[in-house]
Amino acid sequence: MQPIVSIKNLSKAYSSGHQALKNINLDIQPGEILALLGPNGAGKTTLISIICGIVSPTSGTVTVDGHDIGTDYRHTRELIGLVPQELTLGAFEKVSSTLAFSRGLHGKAPDKQHIEKLLKDLSLWEKRDSILMSLSGGMKRRVLIGKALSHEPRVLFLDEPTAGVDVELRKDMWRLVNRLRESGVTIILTTHYIEEAEEIADRVGIINNGELLLVEDKNALMQKLGSKQLTVELRQPIEAIPESLKDYTLTLSEDGLQLIYQYDTRQERTGITSLMQSINSAGLILRDIHTSQSSLEDIFVNLVTEQS
Amino acid sequence: MNWHAISVIYKAEMQRTRNTLLQSIASPVISTCLYFVVFGSAIGSRIQSVENVSYGVFIVPGLVMLSLLTQSISNASFGIYFPKFTGTIYEILSAPLSFFEVVLGYVGAAATKSLIIGTIILLTAGFFVDLEIQHPFWMLAFLILTCITFSLFGFIIGIWADNFEKLQLIPLLVITPLVFLGGSFYSVDMLPPLWQKISYFNPVLYLISGFRWSFFEVGDVPVGISLLSILAFLAICMAIVWWMFKTGYKLRQ
Ligand SMILES: Nc1ncnc2c1ncn2[C@@H]1O[C@H](COP(=O)(O)OP(=O)(O)OP(=O)(O)O)[C@@H](O)[C@H]1O
Ligand SMILES: [Mg+2]
Numbered sequence: 410m411q412p413i414v415s416i417k418n419l420s421k422a423y424s425s426g427h428q429a430l431k432n433i434n435l436d437i438q439p440g441e442i443l444a445l446l447g448p449n450g451a452g453k454t455t456l457i458s459i460i461c462g463i464v465s466p467t468s469g470t471v472t473v474d475g476h477d478i479g480t481d482y483r484h485t486r487e488l489i490g491l492v493p494q495e496l497t498l499g500a501f502e503k504v505s506s507t508l509a510f511s512r513g514l515h516g517k518a519p520d521k522q523h524i525e526k527l528l529k530d531l532s533l534w535e536k537r538d539s540i541l542m543s544l545s546g547g548m549k550r551r552v553l554i555g556k557a558l559s560h561e562p563r564v565l566f567l568d569e570p571t572a573g574v575d576v577e578l579r580k581d582m583w584r585l586v587n588r589l590r591e592s593g594v595t596i597i598l599t600t601h602y603i604e605e606a607e608e609i610a611d612r613v614g615i616i617n618n619g620e621l622l623l624v625e626d627k628n629a630l631m632q633k634l635g636s637k638q639l640t641v642e643l644r645q646p647i648e649a650i651p652e653s654l655k656d657y658t659l660t661l662s663e664d665g666l667q668l669i670y671q672y673d674t675r676q677e678r679t680g681i682t683s684l685m686q687s688i689n690s691a692g693l694i695l696r697d698i699h700t701s702q703s704s705l706e707d708i709f710v711n712l713v714t715e716q717s
Numbered sequence: 718m719n720w721h722a723i724s725v726i727y728k729a730e731m732q733r734t735r736n737t738l739l740q741s742i743a744s745p746v747i748s749t750c751l752y753f754v755v756f757g758s759a760i761g762s763r764i765q766s767v768e769n770v771s772y773g774v775f776i777v778p779g780l781v782m783l784s785l786l787t788q789s790i791s792n793a794s795f796g797i798y799f800p801k802f803t804g805t806i807y808e809i810l811s812a813p814l815s816f817f818e819v820v821l822g823y824v825g826a827a828a829t830k831s832l833i834i835g836t837i838i839l840l841t842a843g844f845f846v847d848l849e850i851q852h853p854f855w856m857l858a859f860l861i862l863t864c865i866t867f868s869l870f871g872f873i874i875g876i877w878a879d880n881f882e883k884l885q886l887i888p889l890l891v892i893t894p895l896v897f898l899g900g901s902f903y904s905v906d907m908l909p910p911l912w913q914k915i916s917y918f919n920p921v922l923y924l925i926s927g928f929r930w931s932f933f934e935v936g937d938v939p940v941g942i943s944l945l946s947i948l949a950f951l952a953i954c955m956a957i958v959w960w961m962f963k964t965g966y967k968l969r970q
Binding site for chain 1: 724725803808813965
């Protein structure tokens with residue numbers, strides 16, 4: 410399938426000299442949800458801004474739906490909706506007219522029904538005649554989402570959509586994102602919150618320091634990079650790890666009731682079978698065992714610290 | 718052409734005017750009335766006539782130009798500066814719009830507003846003096862050309878300015894003096910020879926002279942030169958705006 414967004418050798422140096430993006434290559438497939446994960450200043454907003462036409466690239470190319478963002482900007486920008494990171498809104502316009510404005514900017518004929526539906530979907534219908542200045546932060550966020558969707562985009566960029574958003578709105582937002590995905594919209598979102606990427610994305614890209622460290626299917630990523638932890642709970646506390654178990658990288662909990670074994674799912678042999686046998690022959694009696702997988706957060710922290 | 722975009726920008730800008738009706742329409746009208754009282758009646762009664770036109774009538778074209786220039790510049794510069802300031806410019810930059818369309822929307826609205834103000838001032842002037850316009854077509858042509866050109870100029874200032882001070886700087890330090898010294902309230906013939914020579918370096922003089930010619934058939938310079946100079950200034954402004962968008966000057970990093 411032709412990627413909906415294709416980024417090739419993209420670099421950006423700001424006039425200050427700061428190299429914000431370093432040779433980014435990324436293909437985004439139609440209909441997927443891609444989460445871009447990275448610490449402050451990683452270059453997420455810069456990347457999005459280039460694709461949307463707000464910042465010009467220093468080198469490299471980007472195509473959207475097969476069209477170059479520079480030479481064929483009319484086509485590409487019609488397809489894109491953007492919810493910016495900052496709450497940038499006018500002051501005195503009304504909620505409904507600012508949505509109509511955005512729709513018009515993108516070359517679409519006025520459509521009262523579509524705007525009405527959007528306002529209702531975003532729980533803004535009661536506020537349709539309020540001026541933007543009078544809205545709360547969360548409502549402004551909704552208005553920005555409404556503006557981005559006003560022209561029925563096929564690619565939606567959400568730059569940290571959940572910053573300053575309460576649990577309720579976040580849930581609403583994920584419902585909306587899922588509905589959009591079902592209707593075939595490709596969604597690219599940035600976030601600092603790993604749980605968010607874990608919860609909603611199909612693929613995760615990790616950016617640090619202007620470099621795209623990896624892009625992986627979310628599940629594969631967690632499988633591939635995730636180390637697992639096996640916790641063995643003992644019936645009787647022990648004071649030290651028995652000699653016969655010294656070959657395994659085990660840690661004993663302070664109360665002496667838990668043996669913790671770290672292993673890597675990537676490895677051919679995890680060593681679990683022999684460990685269990687050794688525990689058995691050491692005469693320890695088990696109460697329970699359980700495993701836990703490291704979260705994206707751990708993976709992320711590992712990658713970023715590895716790099717620096 | 719993205720006509721929908723041009724139309725929404727234009728309408729939004731006109732709406733902004735409506736929201737600040739008092740400030741945008743009433744204030745130029747009031748200041749014009751004050752000029753009439755001070756210059757037309759108080760001082761004008763001591764001045765017989767200028768080039769066979771009574772002084773109160775003579776200053777009308779200059780007064781209209783004074784408001785037109787300052788209003789065009791301040792409207793257009795603020796119109797584009799404000800989205801830059803609040804950050805909402807991101808929407809314009811990420812929309813499928815060419816520079817020409819952006820200019821058409823913003824400058825079109827600013828020029829329309831100036832045109833309305835110019836008309837209102839002329840009507841107001843009609844209450845104070847008997848106005849006869851010799852060449853209505855040329856009068857209108859000068860009016861429209863001036864509105865467009867100086868709105869374009871204001872647009873350039875709005876993009877160039879990165880703070881409110883810069884936004885006010887050019888209108889205050891350059892335009893107002895040029896208008897006052899450009900023969901708004903006098904004919905350059907009334908100046909000593911040296912100042913006459915200096916005045917001819919003032920581009921606004923040509924503008925006011927041409928506009929005044931369309932009223933009374935008298936001007937400091939031939940009307941053709943007036944027309945050419947405003948067209949030249951228009952061309953320069955268009956070239957600058959084109960260059961700004963091409964290079965993304967102060968808009969796209
Ligand atoms: N206009 C600019 N001029 C110069 N440097 C800039 C500009 N905008 C961003 N940068 C720099 O580029 C780098 C990347 O910034 P960017 O906003 O893309 O990061 P980000 O990943 O979105 O961060 P955050 O999570 O804080 O939003 C930062 O070091 C930032 O200081
Ligand atoms: Mg950012």
